[in-house]
Amino acid sequence: MEDNKGLTGSEFGEEKNERxxxxxxxxxxxxxxxxxxxxDARILVAGxxxxxxxxxxxxxxxxxxxxxxxxxxxxxxxxxxxxSTFPKQISRRTLLKAGxxxxxxxxxxxxxxxxxxxxxxxxxxxxxxLPLRGEDDQxxxxxxxxxxxxxxxxxxxxxxxxxxxxxxxxxxSAGVLWLxxxxxxxxxxxxxxxxxxxxxxxxxxxxxxxCPVRARHKREKDGLVLTNYSTCIxxxxxxxxxxxxxxxxxxxxPEYQNYYHPKLTDYRGWWVIGNPPKGVMGKCTFCPxxxxxxxxxxxxxxxxxHNVLHFGDLNDPNSEPRRYLVEKTxxxxxxxxxxxxxxxxxxxxxxxxxxxxxxxxxxPVEGPVSYADWGLVEKRLTVLEGPEPWFMKAFGGNx
Amino acid sequence: MLEWIGIPVxxxxxxxxxxxxxxxxxxxxxxxxxxxxxxxxxxLAYLLTMTVVLWGGLFAxxxxxxxxxxxx
Amino acid sequence: MRQTFGVRSRVPSRADHIxxxxxxxxxxYYLLLVTAGAVALWFFxxxxxxxxxxxxxxxxxxxxxxxxxxxxxxxxxxxxxxGISHGxxxxxxxxxxxxxxxxxxxxxxxxxxxxxxxSIAGLFIIIDLGRPDRVVTSVxxxxxxxxxxxxxxxxxxxxxxxxxxxxxxxxxxxxxDIYHLGRxxxxxxxxxxxxxxxxxxxxxxxxxxxxAWWLAFAVVILAPFLLHGGVIPWLFQLIASMPAWFSxxxxxxxxxxxxxxxxxxxxxxxxxxxxVYGWTEIIPDKAFARMGSVLSLVGLFFLWxxxxxxxxxxxxxxxxxxxxxxxxVEDPIYWTAIVLVAAAVLYLGAQTIWSAxxxxxxxxxxxxxxxxxxxxEKTLFIVEGLENPAFDIYKAVPxxxxxxxxxxxxxxxxxxxxxxxxxxxxxxxxVIEVEAEHEE
Numbered sequence: 001m002e003d004n005k006g007l008t009g010s011e012f013g014e015e016k017n018e019r020x021x022x023x024x025x026x027x028x029x030x031x032x033x034x035x036x037x038x039x040d041a042r043i044l045v046a047g048x049x050x051x052x053x054x055x056x057x058x059x060x061x062x063x064x065x066x067x068x069x070x071x072x073x074x075x076x077x078x079x080x081x082x083x084s085t086f087p088k089q090i091s092r093r094t095l096l097k098a099g100x101x102x103x104x105x106x107x108x109x110x111x112x113x114x115x116x117x118x119x120x121x122x123x124x125x126x127x128x129x130l131p132l133r134g135e136d137d138q139x140x141x142x143x144x145x146x147x148x149x150x151x152x153x154x155x156x157x158x159x160x161x162x163x164x165x166x167x168x169x170x171x172x173s174a175g176v177l178w179l180x181x182x183x184x185x186x187x188x189x190x191x192x193x194x195x196x197x198x199x200x201x202x203x204x205x206x207x208x209x210x211c212p213v214r215a216r217h218k219r220e221k222d223g224l225v226l227t228n229y230s231t232c233i234x235x236x237x238x239x240x241x242x243x244x245x246x247x248x249x250x251x252x253x254p255e256y257q258n259y260y261h262p263k264l265t266d267y268r269g270w271w272v273i274g275n276p277p278k279g280v281m282g283k284c285t286f287c288p289x290x291x292x293x294x295x296x297x298x299x300x301x302x303x304x305x306h307n308v309l310h311f312g313d314l315n316d317p318n319s320e321p322r323r324y325l326v327e328k329t330x331x332x333x334x335x336x337x338x339x340x341x342x343x344x345x346x347x348x349x350x351x352x353x354x355x356x357x358x359x360x361x362x363x364p365v366e367g368p369v370s371y372a373d374w375g376l377v378e379k380r381l382t383v384l385e386g387p388e389p390w391f392m393k394a395f396g397g398n399x
Numbered sequence: 400m401l402e403w404i405g406i407p408v409x410x411x412x413x414x415x416x417x418x419x420x421x422x423x424x425x426x427x428x429x430x431x432x433x434x435x436x437x438x439x440x441x442x443l444a445y446l447l448t449m450t451v452v453l454w455g456g457l458f459a460x461x462x463x464x465x466x467x468x469x470x471x
Numbered sequence: 472m473r474q475t476f477g478v479r480s481r482v483p484s485r486a487d488h489i490x491x492x493x494x495x496x497x498x499x500y501y502l503l504l505v506t507a508g509a510v511a512l513w514f515f516x517x518x519x520x521x522x523x524x525x526x527x528x529x530x531x532x533x534x535x536x537x538x539x540x541x542x543x544x545x546x547x548x549x550x551x552x553x554g555i556s557h558g559x560x561x562x563x564x565x566x567x568x569x570x571x572x573x574x575x576x577x578x579x580x581x582x583x584x585x586x587x588x589x590s591i592a593g594l595f596i597i598i599d600l601g602r603p604d605r606v607v608t609s610v611x612x613x614x615x616x617x618x619x620x621x622x623x624x625x626x627x628x629x630x631x632x633x634x635x636x637x638x639x640x641x642x643x644x645x646x647x648d649i650y651h652l653g654r655x656x657x658x659x660x661x662x663x664x665x666x667x668x669x670x671x672x673x674x675x676x677x678x679x680x681x682x683a684w685w686l687a688f689a690v691v692i693l694a695p696f697l698l699h700g701g702v703i704p705w706l707f708q709l710i711a712s713m714p715a716w717f718s719x720x721x722x723x724x725x726x727x728x729x730x731x732x733x734x735x736x737x738x739x740x741x742x743x744x745x746x747v748y749g750w751t752e753i754i755p756d757k758a759f760a761r762m763g764s765v766l767s768l769v770g771l772f773f774l775w776x777x778x779x780x781x782x783x784x785x786x787x788x789x790x791x792x793x794x795x796x797x798x799x800v801e802d803p804i805y806w807t808a809i810v811l812v813a814a815a816v817l818y819l820g821a822q823t824i825w826s827a828x829x830x831x832x833x834x835x836x837x838x839x840x841x842x843x844x845x846x847x848e849k850t851l852f853i854v855e856g857l858e859n860p861a862f863d864i865y866k867a868v869p870x871x872x873x874x875x876x877x878x879x880x881x882x883x884x885x886x887x888x889x890x891x892x893x894x895x896x897x898x899x900x901x902v903i904e905v906e907a908e909h910e911e
Binding site for chain 3: 419435446460469
C-alpha cells in the first residue's frame with residue numbers, strides 16, 4: 001500500500017506500534033478491527049480507497065462484532081438549500097467518507113489509548129529539571145488545563161500530510177490553510193528547514209481581546225481559542241490583530257458543507273467546529289469535537305508520519321507532549337533548543353517548537369512536496385474571485 | 400493588557416476618560432448656575448431618544464438585511 | 472403656543488435669504504435629486520451584490536499565506552467620513568466657546584454635515600462586515616464584556632456619543648429658528664415643526680444657550696481628542712504586530728488629517744450653498760478666508776507628522792518598520808496625497824499673510840485637494856500596514872490589494888447620499904441660523 005500517498009499500515013513506526021499495543025486498555029470490542037478500520041478510514045479520506053469498498057470491506061465484520069452496521073448517515077440536514085452547487089451524489093459521497101472517518105476514529109482512539117486528553121491539576125512549573133519556558137517562566141495558566149502542542153521541527157520533512165488531513169477533516173475551501181508548513185533557508189541554519197504554523201491557542205490571545213462581540217473566545221475547560229460562528233459579525237479585526245496570520249475569513253459560500261450536519265456544536269452547544277459559513281472567521285480549532293468526546297487528539301498529530309506533532313495538556317507534566325520533551329532532552333544529553341513563536345508580542349503562545357527559530361534573514365523556499373502535489377492551493381488570493389456581472393466582463397474583469 | 404487595582408485599562412479608558420466630558424456636560428445642565436430642570440430633562444430626553452433612533456434604525460436595517468440575504 | 476405655518480410675509484430680510492432653499496423645488500433641483508438618486512441606487516445594487524455573494528466581490532483577502540489584506544477602502548472611507556464630520560460641531564464649538572464669530576454663518580451647515588457624514592461613516596462599517604445582519608444583537612449582547620478590552624467597541628461607543636451629542640445640539644438650537652420663522656416656513660412640514668418646537672417658549676433661549684455651551688464643551692473634548700485623535704487611531708496604533716501602525720504618533724497624525732478634510736469639506740458645502748442661493752452676504756468672503764487659514768495650519772501639522780513618521784522609519788529603524796516605510800515612500804499615491812496637501816497649505820498660508828492673493832474661488836479649489844488627499848493617505852495607511860506585517864516570513868507577504876467595482880461604487884454612492892441628505896435637509900429646516908449676530 002505504498003502508493004497511498006505514504007500511508008502504510010505501520011505509519012507510526014514499529015517502535016510506536018509496540019508501545020501503543022502494550023498500553024491498549026482492555027475493551028469488550030475487537031481492538032484489531034478498530035485498528036484496521038481506522039487505518040483504512042484514513043486511506044479513504046486521502047482518496048486511496050472508494051467508500052463503497054470501505055463499506056463492503058468491513059460490513060460483515062461490523063455485523064459480527066456489533067450486531068449492526070451503523071454506518072448510515074442522516075442526509076436530511078446535510079444538504080441544505082444553500083448556494084452549494086454540488087450535485088446530490090457528491091454530497092452523499094462526502095457524507096459517507098465522513099461517517100466512515102467519524103466511526104473509525106472512535107474505534108481508532110481506543111486503539112491509540114485515548115488518554116491524550118489530560119485531566120487533573122497542573123503541578124509545578126518544570127519537568128524533570130527543564131523549565132517550561134514562557135515569557136515569564138511561569139506555567140501559562142495556573143491550575144488549569146491548557147491544550148497545546150510540542151512540535152519537533154527537527155523531525156519535520158515537509159511532507160504536508162498534516163496539512164492535507166486538516167484540510168479534508170474540516171472541509172476547508174481552497175487556500176484555507178489552517179495548518180501550514182513553511183519551508184525556509186536561513187543564514188544561521190543549515191539546509192532547508194520547516195516551520196509548522198498553526199493557531200497558537202495563546203494564553204493571552206489578542207484576537208479574543210479585540211473581538212467586539214466575543215465570538216472569538218477562550219474555552220474555560222481546556223484553553224482552546226475558538227470562534228462562535230453564530231455570533232461572529234465578520235469584522236475581521238481578529239485577523240488584523242493576530243501576529244501569526246492564522247485566520248481565514250469565509251469570503252464567499254464555502255465550497256463544502258461540514259459532514260452530516262451543517263452546524264457542528266461543542267459540548268456547550270456552541271457552533272465552533274469545522275469550517276465557518278460565509279461572512280464569518282475561521283482558524284485552527286484543535287478539533288473540539290475530538291476533545292469533547294474524550295478522544296483527546298487532533299487530526300494533524302494523528303496523521304503525521306514522523307512524530308512531529310505532540311498534542312496534549314501543557315500544564316500536566318504527565319501529558320504526552322511534556323513527556324516527549326523530557327525524553328528528547330535526555331536523548332540530546334540535557335540540551336534541547338526550543339522556542340515559542342513571536343514571544344515578545346506577549347501573546348503567551350501554547351505551541352512549543354523544538355529546533356531553531358527562523359531569524360530575520362530567513363527566506364521562504366520551495367519544499368520537497370508542493371501544495372499543488374496534494375491538490376491544494378497555497379496562495380488563496382489566486383482563487384478568491386467573486387462572480388462578475390456582465391459589464392465587468394466587458395471591461396476585462398476585475399483588476 | 401495592563402490592569403490597575405484589578406481593573407483592565409480599557410475600563411478606565413471608557414468610564415474614566417471617554418465618559419467624563421459627557422458627565423461634565425450633564426453636571427453643567429443639572430447643577431450649573433442658570434439651570435432649568437425642565438430643559439435639562441428635555442436635553443437628556445433628546446440624548447436618549449437619539450441613541451434609540453440611531454441603534455433602532457441600525458437594528459431595522461440589519462433585520463432587513465437578514466430577511467433578504469440571510470434567511471434562517 | 473401654536474404656530475401656524477405657510478403664510479408668506481412681504482418683508483425682505485435675512486429671513487428671506489434663509490428661507491430661499493425652502494421654496495418650491497426648481498427643475499435643477501429635481502435633476503439633482505434624480506442624478507444623485509441614480510448614483511446612490513447603483514451603489515445599493517452593488518452592495519446587494521456583495522451581500523448576496525459575500526465579500527469575495529471586493530479586492531480583499533486574508534493576510535499571511537493568502538497574499539491579501541483584510542481591510543481596504545471601506546475602512547479608509549469610514550475614517551474619511553468620520554474626519555469630514557469633525558468640521559461641523561468643532562466650528563459651532565469654536566463659535567460658542569472661543570467666540571470665533573467669523574465662522575457663525577456656516578455653523579448650521581457644518582452641524583448638518585456632521586450628522587450626514589457620521590451616518591455615512593457608520594454605514595461603511597456595516598458595509599465592511601461579513602454578517603451585518605447580526606451587528607446589533609451580537610454587539611449589544613456582549614457589550615458589558617467587550618467594552619473593557621475591544622478597541623472596536625470603544626470606537627462604537629464614542630461614535631454613538633458624538634452622533635447623539637450633535638443631534639441633541641441641533642434639536643435644541645433649531646427650536647428658536649423654527650419658532651421665529653414660524654408662518655413663513657412651508658406648511659407641508661407643519662407636523663414636523665410642531666414636534667421640533669414642542670414646549671418651546673422664547674424665554675428658554677438663554678437657558679438653551681447655556682446648555683448648548685456645555686454640549687459644545689463636551690464635544691470639543693470628545694471629538695478631536697477621543698474620537699479621531701483617540702479611539703480611531705487606537706484601532707491601529709495599539710497593534711504591535713503591524714509595524715507601520717505601531718506608534719503613539721498615529722493619534723495626532725489622524726487628528727491633523729481629519730481636521731484638514733473637515734474644514735475642507737465645510738468650505739465646499741458652504742460654497743455650493745452660497746453659489747446656488749446667492750448668499751454672498753450671508754456667508755461673507757471673510758468666512759472663507761479664515762477657514763482657509765485654519766486649513767493651512769492643520770495641513771501644516773499633518774505634513775509635520777508625516778515627516779516624523781518618514782524620518783523615524785528611514786533612519787535606522789528595525790526591519791519591520793523600515794520595510795513598511797520603504798513601501799510608503801515608493802508609492803506614487805502617497806506622494807500625490809502629500810503634494811496635494813502641501814500645495815493647499817502653501818496657497819492658503821500665503822493668502823493668510825498676503826490678502827491680495829485671496830479669492831473665494833481659489834480657497835475652494837485649494838480645499839478640494841486635502842479632502843481628496845485624506846482618502847488616499849488613510850486608505851494607503853491601512854493597506855500598506857497590512858501588506859507589511861511583522862511576521863513576514865510567508866511567501867505571500869508583502870500582500871497585494873486593489874479595490875473592485877463594488878468598492879469604487881461605494882465612493883460615489885456615499886457622496887451621492889450626502890448630496891441627497893443636504894438637498895432634502897435644505898428643504899425642510901433652515902440651514903442658516905436666524906440671528907445675524909450671536910448673543911452670549
